Amino acid sequence: QKEVEQDPGPLSVPEGAIVSLNCTYSNSAFQYFMWYRQYSRKGPELLMYTYSSGNKEDGRFTAQVDKSSKYISLFIRDSQPSDSATYLCAMTNTGFQKLVFGTGTRLLVSP
Amino acid sequence: SAVISQKPSRDICQRGTSLTIQCQVDSQVTMMFWYRQQPGQSLTLIATANQGSEATYESGFVIDKFPISRPNLTFSTLTVSNMSPEDSSIYLCSVGAGGGLNEQFFGPGTRLTVL
Numbered sequence: 357q358k359e360v361e362q363d364p365g366p367l368s369v370p371e372g373a374i375v376s377l378n379c380t381y382s383n384s385a386f387q388y389f390m391w392y393r394q395y396s397r398k399g400p401e402l403l404m405y406t407y408s409s410g411n412k413e414d415g416r417f418t419a420q421v422d423k424s425s426k427y428i429s430l431f432i433r434d435s436q437p438s439d440s441a442t443y444l445c446a447m448t449n450t451g452f453q454k455l456v457f458g459t460g461t462r463l464l465v466s467p
Numbered sequence: 468s469a470v471i472s473q474k475p476s477r478d479i480c481q482r483g484t485s486l487t488i489q490c491q492v493d494s495q496v497t498m499m500f501w502y503r504q505q506p507g508q509s510l511t512l513i514a515t516a517n518q519g520s521e522a523t524y525e526s527g528f529v530i531d532k533f534p535i536s537r538p539n540l541t542f543s544t545l546t547v548s549n550m551s552p553e554d555s556s557i558y559l560c561s562v563g564a565g566g567g568l569n570e571q572f573f574g575p576g577t578r579l580t581v582l
Contacts, residue, residue, distance in 0.1 A: 364507070390570065399559055399573035400510070402468070444510070454525075455571060457509040 359383050362445055362458030371467050375432040379445035379458045382426065386447040386456075389421050391430045394442045394460065403443075404430065435465045469494050469562050471574035479580045480550055487546045488577045490560035495540035498563035500571065501533070505556045513558075516543050550581045 362379045369375055377391075388407055392400035404419040406412045406428075412419045418431040428447075432439055442460040470493040480486050490499065501513040514522045514535055522535040536544045547554050557576045564570040 358509075360509070392573075397576075397578070399471075399575045402570055402572060405570050446510075454512055454515070455510075457511075459507065459509050 357382060359456050360445060360447065360458045363461055364459050366462040366464050368464045368466065369435055371435060371437060371465055373435050373465070375435050375439070375463060375465075377430040377432075377443050377445075377461050377463070379428050379447075380426055381428070381447060381456075383447075383449075383456075384423075384426065385449045387450045388448045389419070389428050390446040390455070391417075391419055392444040392446060394444060396441075400444055432463075435463075437465050437467050439463060440465050468564075468570075468572045469496060471560065471562060471572060473560060473574040473577050475577060476575065477578040477580075479582060481582055482551055484550055485546055485548045486550065486579060487544050488558050488560075488579075490543045490545070490574055492541045492562055496562040497540070499537060499543045500561045500563070501535065501543075501545045502559045502561065502573075503556045504559060504576070510559065513545070547579065550579075552581045555579055555581045 360381045391404040393403050394400045406419050409421045409423045416433045420429040442462045444460040445458040446455040448455050472491045474489045499516045502510045504510045512525050513528045514524045516522045516535050516537040518537050518540050534546045559576045561571040561573045
């Protein structure tokens with residue numbers, strides 16, 4: 357079993373839709389959770405960074421962490437074609453910077 | 468966030484040769500990391516490179532195959548040695564945010580194809 361599971365997609369939605377991207381994990385020691393966006397032929401770009409459980413909002417993006425269920429989510433409101441990319445979740449232990457990544461979910465937003 | 472550049476951006480190499488990838492950061496950083504991203508797979512950490520010390524390699528990666536240099540706080544190199552087609556991948560460097568934070572920022576990557 358992988359430490360971090362993420363549905364590879366692709367997930368296809370129309371412009372304006374609310375998108376939900378998710379990851380599950382098995383290591384209860386993970387405390388820091390990140391979402392990266394990666395456009396084709398580019399490096400991953402950090403979108404959201406959260407610590408422990410709870411929600412964090414930044415513009416159209418909301419990250420949720422449920423440590424009791426070992427489940428994290430990224431919501432994108434009013435999705436745009438420019439949001440079409442691969443979204444990677446990543447997580448790490450307290451005070452340790454080795455990131456463990458999911459495989460990424462490819463998102464396609466059609467105009 | 469730091470601005471990170473990598474050279475080359477892509478290369479096609481012959482089996483048995485070696486390629487050195489450069490990573491340059493626009494500010495001084497303590498921790499630099501090298502990852503491999505194979506098609507359909509997660510980013511996998513190869514090694515952590517701290518200035519002034521030997522790189523720390525993850526399970527499955529060895530120094531003879533992936534030697535790393537870290538001569539100063541803004542630069543690092545990763546060499547892929549004695550390449551085989553299985554080494555075809557995207558290689559990415561990243562830097563830690565520092566200050567006790569766990570964010571990492573990535574370079575654009577080097578796309579390597581081995582024939």
